[in-house]
Amino acid sequence: MKYNNAPIGIFDSGLGGLTVFKEVRKILPDEDLIYYLDTARVPYGNKSKETVLRYSTEISKFLISKGVKIVVAACNTSSSLALDDLRKGETIPIFGVIEPGAKKAVEVSSGGNIAVIGTSATIKSRAYSRVIYEEINALKRSGEYKFKSNFKVIEKACPLLVPFVEEGFLNEEITKKVINYYLNPVVDEKPSCLVFGCTHYPILKDLILEAIGRDIQIIDSGIETAKIVKCFLEENDMLKDEAKNGSELFFVSDDLEKFKELGEKFLGRKIENVNIVNQFL
Amino acid sequence: MKYNNAPIGIFDSGLGGLTVFKEVRKILPDEDLIYYLDTARVPYGNKSKETVLRYSTEISKFLISKGVKIVVAACNTSSSLALDDLRKGETIPIFGVIEPGAKKAVEVSSGGNIAVIGTSATIKSRAYSRVIYEEINALKRSGEYKFKSNFKVIEKACPLLVPFVEEGFLNEEITKKVINYYLNPVVDEKPSCLVFGCTHYPILKDLILEAIGRDIQIIDSGIETAKIVKCFLEENDMLKDEAKNGSELFFVSDDLEKFKELGEKFLGRKIENVNIVNQFL
Numbered sequence: 001m002k003y004n005n006a007p008i009g010i011f012d013s014g015l016g017g018l019t020v021f022k023e024v025r026k027i028l029p030d031e032d033l034i035y036y037l038d039t040a041r042v043p044y045g046n047k048s049k050e051t052v053l054r055y056s057t058e059i060s061k062f063l064i065s066k067g068v069k070i071v072v073a074a075c076n077t078s079s080s081l082a083l084d085d086l087r088k089g090e091t092i093p094i095f096g097v098i099e100p101g102a103k104k105a106v107e108v109s110s111g112g113n114i115a116v117i118g119t120s121a122t123i124k125s126r127a128y129s130r131v132i133y134e135e136i137n138a139l140k141r142s143g144e145y146k147f148k149s150n151f152k153v154i155e156k157a158c159p160l161l162v163p164f165v166e167e168g169f170l171n172e173e174i175t176k177k178v179i180n181y182y183l184n185p186v187v188d189e190k191p192s193c194l195v196f197g198c199t200h201y202p203i204l205k206d207l208i209l210e211a212i213g214r215d216i217q218i219i220d221s222g223i224e225t226a227k228i229v230k231c232f233l234e235e236n237d238m239l240k241d242e243a244k245n246g247s248e249l250f251f252v253s254d255d256l257e258k259f260k261e262l263g264e265k266f267l268g269r270k271i272e273n274v275n276i277v278n279q280f281l
Numbered sequence: 282m283k284y285n286n287a288p289i290g291i292f293d294s295g296l297g298g299l300t301v302f303k304e305v306r307k308i309l310p311d312e313d314l315i316y317y318l319d320t321a322r323v324p325y326g327n328k329s330k331e332t333v334l335r336y337s338t339e340i341s342k343f344l345i346s347k348g349v350k351i352v353v354a355a356c357n358t359s360s361s362l363a364l365d366d367l368r369k370g371e372t373i374p375i376f377g378v379i380e381p382g383a384k385k386a387v388e389v390s391s392g393g394n395i396a397v398i399g400t401s402a403t404i405k406s407r408a409y410s411r412v413i414y415e416e417i418n419a420l421k422r423s424g425e426y427k428f429k430s431n432f433k434v435i436e437k438a439c440p441l442l443v444p445f446v447e448e449g450f451l452n453e454e455i456t457k458k459v460i461n462y463y464l465n466p467v468v469d470e471k472p473s474c475l476v477f478g479c480t481h482y483p484i485l486k487d488l489i490l491e492a493i494g495r496d497i498q499i500i501d502s503g504i505e506t507a508k509i510v511k512c513f514l515e516e517n518d519m520l521k522d523e524a525k526n527g528s529e530l531f532f533v534s535d536d537l538e539k540f541k542e543l544g545e546k547f548l549g550r551k552i553e554n555v556n557i558v559n560q561f562l
Contacts, residue, residue, distance in 0.1 A: 040332045041322050046447065048536035051321045054559075120448075163444040166327065167401075174455075174462055181455055255329040278335075 003092075004241045007032035007249070008229070009063030010072045011056075014042035014166060015259075016199030017074035018266050020097065023226035024072070028233070031246045034066055040253035040278065043162055044077040045119025045198070052121065056082040062251075062277070064092060069238060072229060073097065076118050076198050076221065080127030093232065100228045101195045101221030102131035106139070108217050111147025112192025115154045115212075117182070122197050123157035154189045158182040158198075165200045168262075176207055183211045193217040203266070250274040284373075285522045288313035288530070289510070290344030291353045292337075295323035295447060296540075297480030298355035299547050301378065304507035305353070309514070312527045315347055321535035321559065324443055325358040326400025326479070333402065337363040343532075343558070345373060350519060353510060354378065357399050357479050357502065361408030374513065381509045382476050382502030383412035387420070389498050392428025393473025396435045396493075398463070403478050404438035435470045439463040439479075446481045449543075457488055464492045474498040484547070531555040 008031050010021055021035050036059050038044075044052050056078045060071050071094045073079045073086065079096030087094050105114045105128075116128040132153055139145035160178055169175045186194075194216050196202055202220050209218065233239045240246070248271075252259045256276050263271045289312050291302055302316050317340050319325075325333050337359040341352050352375045354360045354367065360377030368375050386395045386409075397409040413434055420426035441459055450456045467475075475497050477483055483501050490499065514520045521527070529552075533540045537557050544552045 040328060042327075046323075047321060048539070051535045051559075159448050160441075160444055160450070163441055167440050169441070172462075174458055177455055177458060181453075254332045258329070278332075 003069035003238055005032075006067050006069035007034045007247075008070055008072065009034050009036070009060075009066065009068030010074045011036040011038070011059045011063065011078075012075040012199060013038045013044040013055075013077070014162075014200075015262055015266060016162070016165070018263060019199045019202045019220070020072065020074035020222040020225055022267060023220075023222045024229060025246070025248075027226050027230050028239075029246060030240045030243055032240070032248075033246060034063060034068060034249045034251070036063060036251045037259060038253050039255060039259060042166075043119070044075060045121050045159060045162060047077075047121065049081045049121075049125075052077055053082040053085055056086055060086055060090070060094065064090070068092070070095060070229065070232070072225065074199055074222070074225070076122045080122045080125040095225060095229055095232075097199065097221040097225045098127045098197075099131055100224035101197065101219055102128050103135050104219045104224045105193055105195050106132055106135045108219065109151065109192045111149075111151055113152045113154060113189050114193055114195065115156065115186050115189065115191035116195040116197045117156050117158050117186070117201065118197030119162060120157045120159045123155045126155065128195060128197055129153040129155055152189060154186055154191060156182060156186050161204060162198065162200050165203050170203060171207070175204070176210070179204065179207050179211045183208070187212055191216060193219055195219045196221055248273060251277045253278055284350035284519055286313075287348050287350035288315045288528075289351055289353065290315050290317070290341075290347065290349030291355045292317040292319070292340045292344065292359075293356040293480060294319045294325040294336075294358070295443075295481075296543055296547060297443070297446070299544060300480045300483045300501070301353065301355035301503040301506055303548060304501075304503045305510060306527070308507050308511050309520075310527060311521045311524055313521070313529075314527060315344060315349060315530045315532070317344060317532045318534070318540060320533050320540060323447075324400070325356060326402045326440060326443060328358075328402065330362045330402075330406075333358055334363040334366055337367055341367055341371070341375065345371070349373070351376060351510065351513070353506065355480055355503070355506070357403045361403045361406040376506060376510055376513075378480065378502040378506045379408045379478075380412055381505035382478065382500055383409050384416050385500050385505045386474055386476050387413055387416045389500065390432065390473045392430075392432055394433045394435060394470050395474055395476065396437065396467050396470065396472035397476040397478045398437050398439050398467070398482065399478030400443060401438045401440045404436045407436065409476060409478055410434040410436055433470060435467055435472060437463060437467050442485060443479065443481050446484050451484060452488070456485070457491070460485065460488050460492045464489070468493055472497060474500055476500040477502060529554060532558045534559055
């Protein structure tokens, strides 16, 4: 069976995943996309592994029931707590946002310290440092890693940044203060790069750069994930056959109008085809 | 059927309801209490009426299935969006936290401006001002209202205060700044009293008093609700028969250990009998 013309399924707890959606749309303009936001249960970042896994499983199965060819967990908390279990027993590929971001960090850091910021759950899971060390060990084994090994991975939880974004505090003095509060100890460690380990953070990119210094390379897991998805579809001959603009279909678990309003502001364009779904809530 | 020795059911989305639980325990030491926290779906304050009503209905029915004699919605968002519907079709009394707080505000304000702070959903519902005006109109009709009527009800949403409390930012410089950000426009209206329209806010009482001025009377809906519950049980001969210390039973929908840790810090004592329940999640 050929899946080429099936849609790509993407999900997140809230609006953050739109940063991944946007990047996928940018580099795969022909693909049909289905995006699910779990706005009735947002946020995931302060919840347990069991709960995040239950929610993520329900949504993956929902997307698969809609005939998607791959699923992208566009949520760092889901990717760090639930991805391995989600992949078990599924026949279609499931992508997370941790591996692409972590691998890019190794690529650009040249042996320097790597900083990662994320929600409490993502940081507590240590998923980024695990993948970073696995990647470096793999490169060492194949003789491709040429740098010193005494670098540090600095993982810092910034739990208030998601509420600041969701409440629309995007350029306030108070937002700068919270960012400085979290990032000042990170700056002291002189990182060579900073991984956005939460899909909400690209929305605060300018303020974060101001706090951490404009010479630090930012790694946006959304951009890296979109590239890996494109590469996978190309290599496996799964790109859409028809070269016509891809369709978009949205599902939210709460308040359709609020999503449209914030989502349109965020994407800078109209959002059509939004449906509310609460079959498993 | 006499319900005297049945427990009292209390619920909230998160830890905030413990401020109500604490006040009920203080003035009704013999009563058995069952407290449900919906930590798997917290917060409610940014969700739609339909979703908050669905969650509140599930939890009320769960508490009723445990044999409680009354239910207290110790959550301002639930009380403002769902209480009327929750009461429909139920045979046991269901209390919210809005009416007690609003009535106390009318009592102490002496015709001055009344300020109310709460989550986005509570403030958007205008539940407090509706009850305040209803109460004043009732007092006017019975000739008991002696003050001028040109006072204002100032309702101010402070959506970031719940995340600040839930993340344990209780006495930081940054918390003061956020409180000032929200309250400075309220101070300008010279209110005679300030209603805590969210069960989380008593935890920030000192910082809030610092921002709004120590001569303003604070109304804690939790304290007022506990008084009304006691009064109702006395008037209806529903107080517990036996004068022995009341038992306590907790249910959470997510992460038992996290609740125990934060809840014990909050109550200043050990919490026993915590169960995890996710039958309707």
